[in-house]
Amino acid sequence: MANQPKNTERGWRAGLYSLRAGIDRLWQRLACEVANLRRRLYRKRLPGYVVFVINQELAERTPIRPWWYNYLPGYQAPVSLASLNDAFRRIAGDPDVKGIVLLFKTVPLGLVQAQNLAALFHRFREWDRQSNGAAAPKSIIVHLEQVTRTTYFAACAADQILVTPLTTWDVLGLHTTPTFWKETLALAGIAMDVVKVAPWKTAFDAFAEPAMTPEYEAQVQWLYDSIFADLVETIHKRRGLSAETVKSLIDGAPWTAEQAQAAGLIDGSAYEDELPVLLGDAEQPATLKPYHEVRLLLFRRPQRRHPRAVGVISLTGAIIPGRSRSFPVPLPLFGEEVLGHLTAQQQIRAARKNSRLAAVVAYVDSRGGSALASDLIWRELKLLGQEKPLVVYMGSVAGSGGYYISLPGRQIVAQRATMTGSIGVVTAKPVLQETYAKLQARRYSIKRGDHADLYSEEHPWPASQRAKVEEGVQHNYAEFKRRVAEDRALPYEELDAVCNGKVWTGAQALQHGLVDALGDFPVAVERACELADLPTDGSVRVIDLTPPKERLLAEPAQAVKEALGLDSVQTLTVLAQELLRGEWQALVSNEHYWWIATGLPDGG
Template identity: 30%
Template sequence: MSTVVQPPRAPLSRFIVGLWDGMNFIRRLILNLLFFGLLFLFALLVLLAIVGGGSRQAPLLDRTTLVIAPEGELVEQYRTDPFMRALAESGGGGTGEVQLRDVLRALEAAKQDARIERVLLRTDRLTFSGYASMREIADALAELRAAGKQVVAFGEYFGQQQYLLAAQADEVYLDPEGGMMLEGLSGYRQYYREALADKLSVDMHLFKVGEYKSAAEPYILDGASPESKEADLYWMNDIWQRHVADIAKARGLTPEAINAEIDSLPSGIAAAQGDLAQYALDHGYVDGLKTFEEVEQLLADRGVADEDADGGFRQVAMRDFLAHVEPRPADRRAQVAVVVAEGGITGGDQPPGTIGGESTSALLREAREDDHVKAVVLRVDSGGGEVFASEQIRREVDALKAEGKPVVVSMGDVAASGGYWISMNADRIYADASTITGSIGIFALVPTFPRTLEKIGVRTDGVGTTRFAGAFDLSRELQPEAGQAIQAIIDRGYRNFIGKVGDARGRSSEEIDTVARGRVWSGTQALDRGLVDELGGLRTAIAKAADLADLGTDAWRVRYVEKTATPFGRFLTGLVGSRAGGLLVGHSDFARGLLARAVPRAEQDLRLLESVMTPVPGKPVKAVAYCFCEL
């Protein structure tokens, strides 16, 4: 047995090895400290939640003011998971999203609750989503006032959409340094033909049916086509004049006076010496100029002063109020199920806020297989998307009807193109007068890049076993014959679309073609053309579904069929939502920073465009039924 003796390391080598070992030790130490620190934090949260027993609900007293001050985007359903929303609220901020159903439910409950004396309404921090949803809240506010409940509105700045809600109040107050003005609707967007074709040498090939199908025009033109301008101005004028009429009715003004003031807007603002708040007061849009502190004092004087409450008056926030009025025990009465279809329509399993051909179909299937569900309301707020995914959902609507369960569609702000496709087979279709719908048509957009590649010295060459092998390779020029094949696919898809609409609406394909061809309509215009059955909002549609199922008046309840959180996710949500967990997380800069990075906002239209341009095996191109018609 022999022993090999290693020669001693040189001084420089020993220094480098020692330095490396020291750095490794420090790295492991930091990671271990971080791991055990997070573990300790989690254990502390669990302990505090157990000891604290969660947050205890404060009693709801008489003569309480309900504060409805939504902050964020008005949505049909949350797009973020419950844990992240609870974490955001515990961190001192809003969730960034407000569910339409929650606002409507709070107003409906306040109308009947004797403990609610009045409502303080703040809409200036609510992000506009569309005119249909705003009008539904406006109707609920008007009903609340009709029931004898006072509504006081305050804002620092009102957009013309937010102002529709504020105008429903008995009194509207504006901060003296704030402002509001009505200016009208517009629909402007960027056009990329020169940038794509001339600058980047990208050839965009558009295949469509219908001269009004303008969703892909920005990629092939330098400006809107005459047909696009004609159609857009037609439905925009209808929605805008209704918006003006709604405001005029609420404020005791006339539409003619409001339109005249808009036409003379510069001189009117100049007459108010540039003071937008004074301009709003002079023209009767608000009742007074007050700071928020002055409005709070007014409410304390009229209601019940409470030094311990925010603002000094007895109040309850909308979220806390809903916790009082919502039934807690499981209710197994007959149900009207509501399935929300919001966002772009794409294939597969998609998260809330996006419609998935498989995931939305699964929710409808769940409602079909649940014996407690007697009718279904499909709430649609979508500009459309992939044709195949839309067809998957339409088939599930048909399956529900075949099962004997009535299906009623409630169109939200937008139910156009693919959004109309998934709606058309319902037993009854409701739209708000200002819903954007129609756009019955499809298109395909195929970019090719050979000229782009040549600019950097790259060329495509090779062989194929048939004439059309590789014909749809985006790095090659698109052959005219291949273009003919794609156009034939789109033509067939359009015939299929109008044929299905005709079958669903009891009309011929030729009749549907006259109101289709990609043209967009307002809800009122769609009603006149037989594309929807009645005007009404979500509450009206739910009541109709119950009526079609013969459920009577009180023997049923509403249940939203949605994806449920995992048990661990529900545990974390309850943990962070507890008083103890909220106190700890609420003072954590780390948690707030983590949240800000964890809830990114993606541009849905760009994501949809990327999706439909992704090739599918067996399909040279995806047929798309989409409408870029949201305001």
């Protein structure tokens, strides 16, 4: 009898889901009929090729905005990989569109984003085959104004690569220039006192070492070996050139457009206005229109919608105690965006309570940060994973604390170029003793307790205090390794070979057992669906989750402020207040860190 109420509730929910699904199917069928009728009436407006302009940095997920943002003056929805994925799927289902043209302007594109774009191109072709069968396959044309290693990496997955006549092929290989500031800081009397688990934990080396250490150099070398091998292999396979030829062409770069075409690196050169004739002919040029003009004209098919959904939690930025924040001016070490543990807790707890979610994907893009805040986020994700399948998708970087919060995932998916690992602990504080002397400033220290000045910037750690700091660092490192051993099912005693602060690409991390699969975000969603016994045919909705909102009435005013650029003024005020109060300095000098170094290569 005790189970009867629960069974009744389950039956009631199942009936409600079935009713909702039935209504949804009827509504979709009606909406598709109306849309396709409109399409037949305006069919002549349908272009041969749909155009996308890539002129800004590509985010992984589309920022969540209310629908009425689209009606604000000057507001333009950002392009994201998620929005491109939805658009490409719709285009693939139209029987009359011949293909897609992507116009790459001057745009910063990371290697992980390039790999995700290449995966999207392959997925588009599969959607096209599923929808249109034996019909002529749709083509993907990429037009590049500048050829960099990342834009070219993505373009290699296209059917045609076109450049402007004066574009040069600038895939010059890989290059990084870490800079070390210890002796420069010494001119101002500033020193950094650092305690770390191993020489590979290089997060503060730029300030604490006079030059690149052998361990730092070895780490850069093995990362570049992995990234460069992927670059050569990609060009070799997709352009039909031998690996040795590819290496020779990279060593000889830059090449003119004519030379690049002769070498088989590109397919032709043309200005943007010449594309219609190039894709058609002089008598009947192809028609090209941007996606926003043809979106409503594309053929629509009813799609079965599953009553359950997969939720997405975005965990991005340096990890700190407190609330998440964004700053228009990057903070040293922290960057423009910080992930606060309080905000993350709200998101994760909301996902646990959401009965509609059958599984969750956590999108992690973080260099790490506070060990304490990372552990608190880890705990919430661990509890979530005990109730629902949790899959982690790593973005460009998920190192140190970023890797730590990824551990609760039943599956971890990364791209080949993702920077991850850096399993280790470091703590540091600035020492300003000589600075005060140079400024002839006299500081006096009055304390109670032997370690009350443990994080004071007045002096380096004496032997007794350094021993205490090292004890804390080793304790945190042991806990980190224990989590890795438990969550990744790896022998604890063998972990130092892959831990000790060492950074790995996603491809290397897979070999070391630190991740489960390589791929893009849709691969993580597919893994989540499989773990939740959901279909993987695209019928399961993917919902981006935000922290529970407390002040809904403030949204319209906030939107207007963002559109007018006024929000950044308030943010700058908050930034100034925090710096004046010394909160940033206190955070830097009063924590143990799970942090990945900022000067390591990323292939971009």
